[in-house]
Amino acid sequence: MSQGSGTTHPTSETFDRNARQALLDPQLRSALRNLATTFGERRRAAMATVDDWEGLRERARAVKDETLAHLDRYLESFADNAERAGARVHWARDAAEACDIVLRLLRDGRATRVVKSKSMATEEIHLNASLEAAGLAPVETDLGEWIIQLARETPSHIVVPAIHKSKRQIAELFAEKLGIELTDDVAVLTGAARRSLRRRFAEADAGISGVNFGVAETGTILILENEGNARLTTSLPRLHVAVMGIEKVVPRLADLDVFLKLLPRSGTGQRLTAYQSLITGTKRRWVDEGPEELHIVLLDNGRSRMLAHPVTRQSLACIRCGACLNACPVYQQVGGHAYGSVYPGPIGAVITPQLIGIGKAAQLPYASSLCGACREVCPVKIDIPELLLHLRAEVVEGTASGTATQRGPVKPRRWEWLAFRAYAFAWSRPALYEWGARILRVVQRPAVRDGRIGRVGGLLARLVPPLGAWTAWRDARPLAARSFREQWRDGLSAGE
Ligand code: SF4
DSSP, X not given: OOOSXXXXXXXXGXXXXXXXXXXXXXXXXXXXXXXXXXXXXXXXXHHTTSSOHHHHHHHHHHHHHHHHHTHHHHHHHHHHHHHHTTOEEEEESSHXXXXXHHHHHHHHTTOOSEXXXXXXXXXXXTHHHHHHHTTOOOEEXXXXXXXXXXXXXXXXXXXXXXXXXXXXXXXXXXXXXXXXXXXXXXXXXXXXXXXXXXXXXXXXXXXXXXXXXXXXXXXXXXXXXXXXXXXXXXXXXXXXXXXXXXXXXXXXXGGHHHHHHHHHHHHTSOSSOXXXXXXXXXXXSTTXXXXXXXXXXXXXXXXXXXXXXXXXXXXXXXXXXXXXXXXXXXXXXXXXGGGOSSXXXXXXXXXXXXXXXXXXXXXXXXXXXXXXXXXXXXXXXXXXXXXXXXXXXXXXXXXXXXXXXXXXXXXXXXXXXXXXXXXXXHHTOHHHHHHHHHHHHHHTGGGEETTEESTTSOHHHHHSHHHHHHHTTSOBOOOOSSOHHHHHHHHHHHHO
């Protein structure tokens, strides 16, 4: 999928090739190592500052489940209350419709200079490419997003979009694009960015933002950020357009309490983000802060389809904290661009096939070891492994109903089919299973070193192709000397 900036990017269809490429990039690997350790430690420290983390997760999930069960009602109430407060609400079925609405609003408002704050929804619909094609050039104002925009790249992480770039690469980019001296002084680099962006804010006719949460009972939108750029984007220009996925609505203002505790801690390991902008309608008096016009574009783009199925529905509980990316052993190795999607990592492997069609992203549900680390860290308890298995079944059975691209059933390879038949045959006959385990215990002996079969293991792990692929990168546990059944029988006879 080319993501519309004029450059070609890896696509979701070729995850395996993209991943192999990424594994050869030492700079990327080192950036990702830092990400996993730094964010993991910060997250754990921030979690320790609340008494009942598990209770918070339960409450957040309950709010999400309640909202999704009555999404139509809460969306209508959000739209009514937002309009009552002075906003205009627009409904977009898909990406094209959403881009058309934003473009029309900018044209109607005679806006030619546009600033934009970080928003995954606008990345998802490739809004910048659409606006650029129409002759408008929105300027990203989040530092990470701005770096990516200058480099004509796409984000590689939901929360830290330029995580794949080193300080040196950013310094070279600034020297080339801003004409400053090459320096690795972070204060000089951020100072240059600040000067350039301040001017853009001052000149802007319109600001475009995303939305973290929309409150049904008041029509309020909440935007969380750390740089103050979202607040400037939404308050300085006379026109503000907010693009909001329909799943972002929560019933009550009081519900924000639990999400404000969970999201910053899970995302960046902060107790709270530096800025929380709660926006209810337009400004009332000319002396007030805020835009004269506020438009909220409610985006479906495949979300109703996810809502319709009891398993895929939980995808819509995601609050885009990015914790599952940081915890995922696959993301930690290959980074975000390998997924070929604006949503990388475990949640990307789940959302992307549902957004663009399983046929265009059939490899993504397999981009996981199913270790469950994503489920463990997810603040809203999304069972990502369950979703991945559900999507794998759709890939195999060709049952991706309603998605943009469908494919027929995937025919298993002959050896795969035979292996699974043999496995099922043995596992459904206890005596055969027990004898098979005994034989394997003998066969594995040459491969076991220090209680492990692995890279420093023996011939078996190296030479037998399926086992060799597994142990080329990690150790495996050998079968125990006595099986559970044997130990159980021993225990029974000892007790008699
Ligand atoms: S799936 Fe969970 S952990 Fe991953 S981004 Fe969404 S909320 Fe965060």
